[in-house]
Amino acid sequence: MTAPTLPAPDATTPDGPGAHGDTGRAAVPRLRHEARAVHALVHRDLLRLASQPVHTALMLVQPVLYLFILGGGLAALIPDATLGVGYQTYLFPGVLMMTVQTPTIMVGIRLITDRQSGYLRELLMAPVSRPTLLLGCCAGGTIVSTVQGAVLLTLVGTIGLPYDPLLLTLLLAGMIITSFTLTALALALAVTLSRPEVFNMLLGLVMMPLVLLSGGFFPLKNLPGWAHAVAAVNPLAYGVDLLRRCIALRVPGGAADTGVQWSHWHPPLLLEAGLLLACGTVALLWAAHLFSRPE
Template identity: 40%
Template sequence: MTTFAGTPPPARNRAAGDLRTIRVLWQREMIRFARRRVRIAMGLVSPLMFLLVLGTGLGSAIGDGDDAGRYRAYLFPGMLLMAAQAPALAVGASILWDRQSGFLRQMLVAPVRRPALIAGICLGGASTGAAHGALVLVLAGTAHVPYDARLLLALVEVGLLSFAFTALGVLLAVCVRRPDTYQVVAGLFLMPLLFLSGALFPVGRLPAWLNAAVLVNPLTYGIDALRRTLSGPLDLGGVARGPRWNGWAPPVALELGIVALLAAAALAVATSRFSRTG
């Protein structure tokens, strides 16, 4: 078929080009992940220290050995989230370094659509975050979480959370111009979200003013979905009570939908601003 100059390519060709772009950018992030062995090791050591030291210490402070074990099981989903967020947010920082090196400008002038670029970057970040989460899931036995099919479901949920973190990181990266500023802003933005998500302490008995902040935090629902998936028949001593709206607990599917909505919104805004980052 003859294509005249100025005629847009067929939709099938555009779709194939988008998929190729997504695959290349995803492979780029996975190659980066495989080469950073020290970061992979630290991504495994840090959650292990939190589980064994913080989990055991705080668990012992609230009761006997059984309570300490239950608290480690309660803390485990939060450690999964912490392990997944660091590599996912690092993707946003890499965009800023790509801008300084000139590689980002080359991507922007390439004959590919902006949504494909963003999708490839975010899928790469989600994959690296899920890979770190998979390493932490190997430690499930230290938190008295059984090795069964629920771990696979949890890994899918970690992938969704990693995608949300990557989308937020990319959104920050297209709004911030300097890598050092990005690190500060990301820390200030995500630390309150982490603390007010129930990752480290139960949210069921918080005062009303603090409980309101917990209920509007999207990460609260991601953590609660992970915890309900992993706990199963485990007896957590009643501490695993998640977010409640007038006594009503949202189902896991709705909680994951809230996380997906957050990711989609961040992705849409980041895509609309991405062309200005060159």
């Protein structure tokens, strides 16, 4: 895929002939160029998504199989009274997490492969700051993963959830927050590595335990104490809990008390959302700091 067309300097930016003019007046065009660079990178990711419908469909197959085969099979064994809702309804936030998780990981892999292929070097020649390029990668990954997760929202009626506009909006907002955090974490890891094989190996070692300890498949309250400690620092657990509590706001029962707990205290929904945003912001700032260093 060809590189996106990034903005070139003009006479009103610090890179052009007018750099010695009014600094305040030059700042606005400069910000406009930075915003255009972010837009170009997001547009690139959306074009990639639109040009690979088969690949996108295959990425959705596994979550759907989990939802209907695993969820349907265990639903007959686990009574609704145990979770407050049917098991498929309980599993749905975990399936949404699986759906948005894969595209966010691909952002990190793509950054490493772009560095190896020389594509990243071409991007770095653009008259915009390095953190802006990283922000564009993060924004594109967040939007793509959210779009793929939104496709699964069309299935809510098949698992007993209502097609409630407010419920769908809450789930969409939860996926945006979660996608942003996971994308930022993937970028923070990717900027420290030079080989995609190492990236994949580290994710293979870390991701499976984090998924199992996210509360997506079974209540965290049934796990031993050490698992509660791991869940308390597991961003996937907060993402699953956030989505599940969005459902609980609109569906009676909703299994809202089965997620992350701090010494038997369940943090409020807004606090969990704030922690996810803070985690993603810190990870992105750290990645931008590392990315800004000369190679």
